[in-house]
Amino acid sequence: QVQLVESGGGLVQPGGSLKLSCAASGFTVDYYAFGWFRQAPGKEREGVSCISSSDGTYYADSVKGRFTISRDNANKMVYLQMNSLKPEDTAVYYCATRYGLGYGRCGRYEYDSWGQGTQVTVSS
Numbered sequence: 037q038v039q040l041v042e043s044g045g046g047l048v049q050p051g052g053s054l055k056l057s058c059a060a061s062g063f064t065v066d067y068y069a070f071g072w073f074r075q076a077p078g079k080e081r082e083g084v085s086c087i088s089s090s091d092g093t094y095y096a097d098s099v100k101g102r103f104t105i106s107r108d109n110a111n112k113m114v115y116l117q118m119n120s121l122k123p124e125d126t127a128v129y130y131c132a133t134r135y136g137l138g139y140g141r142c143g144r145y146e147y148d149s150w151g152q153g154t155q156v157t158v159s160s
Contacts, residue, residue: 037062038149040131045154052121058114058131069137070114074127083142092139121158128153
């Protein structure tokens with residue numbers, strides 16, 4: 037049974053940093069793509085960054101140069117390092133996964149297993 041648990045969210049001032057973690061269990065992660073998505077109040081859930089099983093990465097234009105996605109297959113972890121945070125980054129962040137997705141696949145409907153989310157608030 038696929039399970040994903042996010043952690044690392046919180047309150048941070050503009051310009052600050054946070055590192056989100058996603059712990060996977062119940063499956064062998066090596067052939068799975070992972071994605072980080074976010075949903076702000078009143079908005080659609082959007083893809084922030086995704087990483088394929090071969091470590092190909094995708095970033096939304098709004099986070100390029102500020103966020104970095106990475107994965108540690110041995111420990112079944114996926115990370116999102118977020119730097120230079122802005123108030124518009126405030127949202128619930130979700131980790132998601134799907135078997136076999138290739139490079140650049142970061143649409144919300146392409147992923148079929150989701151974590152419960154972690155709140156990120158960027159405010160002074």
